[in-house]
Amino acid sequence: MGRNPYHPKPTDEDSSSASETDTLLAGVGYTVRSSDLHHVADRLEKLDSTIIAAAASGVPPEFLCSSAIHYNPSDLASWIDSLLTEVPPHSSPSLWTDATCLPPPSSFSIDAHRLGKEEDAGIRLVHLLMTCADSIQRDDLVLARSLIDEMRLLLPLIGVGYGIGKVSIFFLDALDRRISFLPQPTKTVLEDEILYSHFYEACPNLKFAHFTANQAILEAFNGCDRVHVIDLSLMHGLQWPALIQALALRPGGPPALRLTGIGPKTAKVGLRLAEFARSVGVPFTFQAVAAGRLDSVRVKPGEAVAINSVLQLHLLLSETGPIDSVLTLIRELRPKILTVVEQDADHNKPAFLDRFTEALFYYSTLFDSLAAGGGDGGCSAAAEVYLQREICNIVCCEGSERVERHEPMGRWRVRLGRAGFEPMHLGSNAFRQASMLLKLFSSEGYGVEEVEGCLSLSWHGRSLISASAWRARADSAVALVARHRYIIL
């Protein structure tokens, strides 16, 4: 019918920008090589006509594709190809029915007039906090002290209802501690566990982490008869009943499950999980390993290994920290999947003011989400104490004492890549289920985002916590390094 005036078909001479991605499509979120555009366009046409043909023979498009699991929609070429392999349709219906048209959420109301005055005072407090942090960075502790006194006077004007006003109090206290050289409050393992479980209840963050990691582990364990999960920090083992249940319901029957729980006092938790596994018919054994003793974990030949790290890896990032040796240990265990969940924030910047600012805005978002959750008073208050400890650690501590060294997912991607891991994309199935979980348990404002195969939980668009999955690269050079224990690079 004639030539397209914008883009004639490429001739053999047009090989110049062969491997470049189309910049305009990249600017709107899609990665397609310029040289692939014609091919992708052809495949789109093919997919379109296939869907039309299927519709004509009675299969509607949405049914055709609803059972497909989508991965990385930015990579258009592979997304289209994966859909093409879904056609003709296969018969297994999705286990989940989609609940759309849900009732509207309850509104979060606040007196509009009062809001104006409070917001002004809150904004002023933020300015003062930043100035104080800056003076600490410059070692002007006299100025810092006077600013702290000034801020304490401002406090009664701040509404403690939500957002930055509320969290400022914790940051103010932390700054005060830092310049007063007060020792960190002593913590017991019991306290830690209690606060952790309140935090778990008060907001969906940890549930999201567990849920998403479990989904990835479940998919990785497909077709395996003997599976072994290694949890880098067992705590109450809150993550595992759901996985055990899902394995019990697996078509074809459950695998034999081994769980290795690392941490203090894990034996009791192990017993409870064993009871539960028995009650649902999953063959189960538990191994307790002391905190920090990943090196003593053994894997058996023939078992599929999943290593699970929820909010653990950042603890290893101090200058003398063992992150590299831990990642090497993990790789040597030859896991089928490594699930990593981390706070998506940059609280490890070397300059104090930068760290302080990042943390101020991150935790204010987090506290905002806790407040809107409107959970029972007790849980929220304890959850705030849990977070307050993190804040104190970030603001008051240095060196090996500063363990809350959160880093954004982008940096973990680089670090894990260097350590010999490659990403496994979490797909639309995990996304869908995480979204549905949020709708059931949480207030409006939470969202799930997908970025380069990782899923993150966000509050009003601000990413709070990111979940990702990895496997060891099959690289023989990497395997050699692991075996011979010397560094090539």
Added chain:
Amino acid sequence: MAGGNEVNVNESRMVVPLNTFVLISNFKIAYNMLRRPDGSFDRHLAEFLDRKVQANASPVNGVVSFDHILDRQTNLLARIYCPAPDPADVELPQLVAIYELQKAPSPNPFPVIIFFHGGSFAHSTSSSAIYDTLCRRLVTLCGGAVVISIDYRRSPEHRFPCAYDDGWTALKWASCQPWLRSGKDAKLRVFLAGDSSGGNIAHHVAVRAVQSGISISGNILLNPLFGGNKRTESELKLDGKYFVALQDRDWYWRAFLPEGTDRDHPACNPFGPNGVELEGLPFPKTLLVVASLDLTQDWQLAYAEGLKKAGHEVQLLYRERATVGFYFLPNTEHYHEVMKEIKSFVRCDL
């Protein structure tokens, strides 16, 4: 070319640049998978597939953006785009929002554009990459405009009039912000803009505005979404030919309009049998962009006629051989010329 025995030549592939064809075909196929015949919508898959970007308070090409809640009662979120502030005034990206929101009215006039993204009332958000890119462009294009992209509630979960209410809430919010006022008279120089369903929302918010005494400097409607019960010639002739089918349009109206109503509802057909009289109201001047290969063009042209008959100023840009979505990628004359017209439209009365 693969599949050489195909008889149907895909006409849409012939009239747009290849990357545009890939982009819009991708949307067409993806959206097809999300709509169900019973009127429900696969929202989870929709959000998964939507390519989104975060707001960025560090300057990129001289523009910063941040998300802001305009109204806590409805949790109405907007993404605000501004020209990057002077680094001497704001040292850290996290302080940009605070700095901007606290500014006093500026002596130099600047336009404020409240933008409603498209998506036929069901798709996309203010963080969708296609719209983030477009809004950033508008800031620079209009010589330093503030663009406020509204994350309005979408159908089928939230039908008429939710999206309009959200637009109205946004406009009321804007009219209370000192930092959005400018010029010797410290006025809010606000334009309502949108594409597809966003254009429809802009119209209805403008009506409510002028009925309530808020002055709008102008409306910018890009391929706005209007319709009616009647099947027009363009709908029949172009059905299915250029990325859009009449069946889809029908689905989106059924998902948006109140149950039991039809396409002659005034939301869909503002100059139809149930329309509101606009004569005598200080309705703003309108820049209306119509693509000749958009099957809803007859309704858009009827809209222009309706405005003119009511005595209101309409500048019509009818783009020959343009399809829906031509404004997403800066790779055609359509894109560049329309952007030029938007720029003059916005800056001429400042």
